[in-house]
Amino acid sequence: MLKISKKADYALMALQHIASVQFGDVTPGRVVNTKEIAEEYNIPLELLAKVLQTLAKNGMIDSHNGPKGGYLLARGARQITIAQILESIEGPLGITDCSHEKDGEFCMQREHCNIRTPLLKVQDSIYQLLSSMTLQDMLGGTPLITIQSPTAQGVTR
Amino acid sequence: MLKISKKADYALMALQHIASVQFGDVTPGRVVNTKEIAEEYNIPLELLAKVLQTLAKNGMIDSHNGPKGGYLLARGARQITIAQILESIEGPLGITDCSHEKDGEFCMQREHCNIRTPLLKVQDSIYQLLSSMTLQDMLGGTPLITIQSPTAQGVTR
DNA sequence: TCTTAGTCCGACCTATTTGATCGGAGATCA
DNA sequence: TGATCTCCGATCAAATAGGTCGGACTAAGA
Numbered sequence: 001m002l003k004i005s006k007k008a009d010y011a012l013m014a015l016q017h018i019a020s021v022q023f024g025d026v027t028p029g030r031v032v033n034t035k036e037i038a039e040e041y042n043i044p045l046e047l048l049a050k051v052l053q054t055l056a057k058n059g060m061i062d063s064h065n066g067p068k069g070g071y072l073l074a075r076g077a078r079q080i081t082i083a084q085i086l087e088s089i090e091g092p093l094g095i096t097d098c099s100h101e102k103d104g105e106f107c108m109q110r111e112h113c114n115i116r117t118p119l120l121k122v123q124d125s126i127y128q129l130l131s132s133m134t135l136q137d138m139l140g141g142t143p144l145i146t147i148q149s150p151t152a153q154g155v156t157r
Numbered sequence: 158m159l160k161i162s163k164k165a166d167y168a169l170m171a172l173q174h175i176a177s178v179q180f181g182d183v184t185p186g187r188v189v190n191t192k193e194i195a196e197e198y199n200i201p202l203e204l205l206a207k208v209l210q211t212l213a214k215n216g217m218i219d220s221h222n223g224p225k226g227g228y229l230l231a232r233g234a235r236q237i238t239i240a241q242i243l244e245s246i247e248g249p250l251g252i253t254d255c256s257h258e259k260d261g262e263f264c265m266q267r268e269h270c271n272i273r274t275p276l277l278k279v280q281d282s283i284y285q286l287l288s289s290m291t292l293q294d295m296l297g298g299t300p301l302i303t304i305q306s307p308t309a310q311g312v313t314r
Numbered sequence: 315t316c317t318t319a320g321t322c323c324g325a326c327c328t329a330t331t332t333g334a335t336c337g338g339a340g341a342t343c344a
Numbered sequence: 345t346g347a348t349c350t351c352c353g354a355t356c357a358a359a360t361a362g363g364t365c366g367g368a369c370t371a372a373g374a
Contacts, residue, residue: 190321191320191321192320206322209321210321210322210323213321221320221321222320222321223321224319224320226319226321227320227321228321
């Protein structure tokens with residue numbers, strides 16, 4: 001449960017790769033094309049292409065057409081958060097269906113729903129976590145993220 | 158994205174309801190049956206029945222057969238965590254496919270996978286969050302949970 | 315003791331989502 | 345101008361989730 005999709009997985013891998021090439025020591029600034037990434041990580045080419053297109057459309061990467069074309073990060077690796085990447089691919093993050101209800105639409109249970117508020121809290125926490133982590137944090141092997149979640153004992157509010 | 162299933166939603170609602178009846182002021186200790194919950198929250202009866210059966214099988218609630226039968230919490234509301242409930246319904250929690258790979262099986266990308274480690278970290282954080290929250294925290298309206306996720310700046314390790 | 319209301323359990327169907335594929339149009343550079 | 349890219353939409357198949365059905369078993373109450 002709570003799984004993220006393969007597409008999102010691919011997006012993360014691809015961005016990590018692009019970032020590491022772009023800011024790496026070997027060939028800094030080099031443009032990376034779809035095929036290279038697909039072969040490196042055994043990702044179906046066409047699917048990866050779609051993922052990269054989506055990322056480009058959402059301003060995560062810049063695309064360059066024609067031969068010797070490919071992709072570059074649109075911003076620095078610190079300016080791209082994991083939350084942004086995931087939302088680019090999978091749409092707005094939401095634990096529950098009722099997270100982003102507009103206008104008149106609401107779930108069948110809304111009226112007597114007893115879990116909406118606490119779940120929205122959980123959702124916020126997860127969102128904050130994903131927003132606090134950037135592409136930069138995924139470079140260089142070991143990640144540095146940590147979290148403290150005090151049990152509900154008279155905290156905040 | 159990262160949505161939890163309707164079944165899990167129903168499970169949370171049902172447990173919250175059972176807990177609030179059982180420990181409430183009106184009719185403490187009363188047994189609650191499937192129909193009552195289904196009607197209260199507009200949940201399809203048969204589906205809810207399945208959910209409750211699963212919860213019973215996993216030791217979250219005790220079932221009582223026959224007329225005047227129904228369900229009771231198997232433990233105190235503080236002893237049941239959100240993580241336990243969700244896992245009862247949806248199986249082990251895992252952000253990525255490769256979270257619980259056994260033996261020889263591994264994803265196509267494993268070999269060069271560059272995002273496994275950081276994602277597992279994220280997963281741990283979420284799991285801790287869900288484990289720190291109990292059914293008790295969902296009673297009484299406003300939840301008290303909070304979270305602190307320091308950006309990756311020289312933390313832990 | 316018999317009936318009835320309830321749980322229990324498993325098989326089943328359907329709709330939605332996801333993963334993956336195909337084909338052509340437009341851009342760029344040698 | 346042709347080869348090599350990205351771009352974009354349409355499409356398909358498989359997996360999963362949501363929801364349904366029917367029957368067996370159990371226990372309380374008349």
